[in-house]
Amino acid sequence: MKEEAGDFIVLEGEVLENLPNTLFRVKVNSSEKIILCYLSGKMRKNYIKILPGDKVRFELSRYDMERGRIIYRV
Amino acid sequence: MIIYKTDAEIEIMRIGGEKLKTVMKKLVPQIHVGMTTNDINTLAEKYLSEQGAEISFNKVEGYKWAVCVPINEQVVHTPPSKRILKEGDILTIDIGAYYQGFHTDHAITLVVGGKPTPKIDKFLLVGREALNLAIEQAQVGNRVGHISEAIEKKITEAGYHIMKQLTGHGVGRDLHEDPFIPGHVTKNIEKTMKLKAGMVLALEVIYSMGSNEIAYEKGQEWSIITANKSLSACFEHTVAITDKNTLVLT
Numbered sequence: 001m002k003e004e005a006g007d008f009i010v011l012e013g014e015v016l017e018n019l020p021n022t023l024f025r026v027k028v029n030s031s032e033k034i035i036l037c038y039l040s041g042k043m044r045k046n047y048i049k050i051l052p053g054d055k056v057r058f059e060l061s062r063y064d065m066e067r068g069r070i071i072y073r074v
Numbered sequence: 075m076i077i078y079k080t081d082a083e084i085e086i087m088r089i090g091g092e093k094l095k096t097v098m099k100k101l102v103p104q105i106h107v108g109m110t111t112n113d114i115n116t117l118a119e120k121y122l123s124e125q126g127a128e129i130s131f132n133k134v135e136g137y138k139w140a141v142c143v144p145i146n147e148q149v150v151h152t153p154p155s156k157r158i159l160k161e162g163d164i165l166t167i168d169i170g171a172y173y174q175g176f177h178t179d180h181a182i183t184l185v186v187g188g189k190p191t192p193k194i195d196k197f198l199l200v201g202r203e204a205l206n207l208a209i210e211q212a213q214v215g216n217r218v219g220h221i222s223e224a225i226e227k228k229i230t231e232a233g234y235h236i237m238k239q240l241t242g243h244g245v246g247r248d249l250h251e252d253p254f255i256p257g258h259v260t261k262n263i264e265k266t267m268k269l270k271a272g273m274v275l276a277l278e279v280i281y282s283m284g285s286n287e288i289a290y291e292k293g294q295e296w297s298i299i300t301a302n303k304s305l306s307a308c309f310e311h312t313v314a315i316t317d318k319n320t321l322v323l324t
Contacts, residue, residue, distance in 0.1 A: 018239075019254075020238075020239055020240065020241040020254045020256060021239070021240060021241055021243070021250070021254065022239060022288075022298070040136075041136050041295035041296070042295075044290050044294070044295050044296065045290075045293060045294060045295045047290060047292060069135070
């Protein structure tokens with residue numbers, strides 16, 4: 001199923017925890033919601049390290065609102 | 075949230091696991107010095123198709139291949155490439171199969187050229203044995219922590235290191251489901267999740283000779299290496315826990 005630009009929402013939040021298998025628990029800004037996120041390929045490639053306390057921008061697909069993709073460290 | 079599989083779903087996964095086992099059995103004898111890891115991927119795709127199964131790993135967003143093929147200090151998630159296999163390379167083949175809506179996951183590590191030194195032979199034997207011990211613990215009445223403890227004890231007693239950030243996982247309609255199954259004890263075992271009938275787990279022993287820390291391979295999108303570039307290996311089976319027994323699906 002090909003996703004188009006309109007299928008994503010972009011949010012910002014704070015990394016709460018680094019989890020096993022290189023996942024991150026992120027708290028969404030202005031909300032109590034916690035999203036499980038992974039790093040986008042670009043961020044892995046460019047060796048961007050993400051730590052608890054970091055502010056990040058991430059995409060959520062409307063087909064999977066439980067799993068986010070971190071695209072930028074703010 | 076744990077997704078428990080019905081008997082009918084476990085039966086589908088059993089058939090899928092059987093197909094994956096066959097794919098791996100056909101693939102391993104084809105591994106030889108001089109082939110590329112792209113060649114491994116092509117063969118895996120061919121054998122999966124012959125078995126009537128689909129590729130599993132390309133259902134992970136952004137991952138376009140059928141296999142992960144880490145070599146030496148590469149630990150997991152290394153995509154196939156033009157890299158040529160050399161004599162003595164420690165190659166992990168990690169493949170998934172997708173059959174009638176369910177994933178199964180399996181990995182082995184071998185020495186290219188088939189002539190390991192005694193040191194490497196022992197390194198790989200310990201990993202295989204650790205996986206067998208993990209499977210023995212994967213039964214109703216035990217907890218995730220019992221599996222972690224079994225893996226950690228076997229690996230560390232032999233002088234090797236568990237890659238602490240990488241874990242086994244539930245498997246089913248998604249390739250990666252709850253629960254995480256660490257290869258080491260992270261908290262009081264009695265506080266870890268109870269194993270129940272209907273759980274299908276990808277048990278993974280992921281370890282190295284010299285470090286328990288990982289790093290992203292520089293310039294690579296997916297590949298993960300040991301932080302100090304020491305050799306690593308991975309053995310994995312998908313198992314289904316039932317009331318009567320534990321089935322090794324792969």
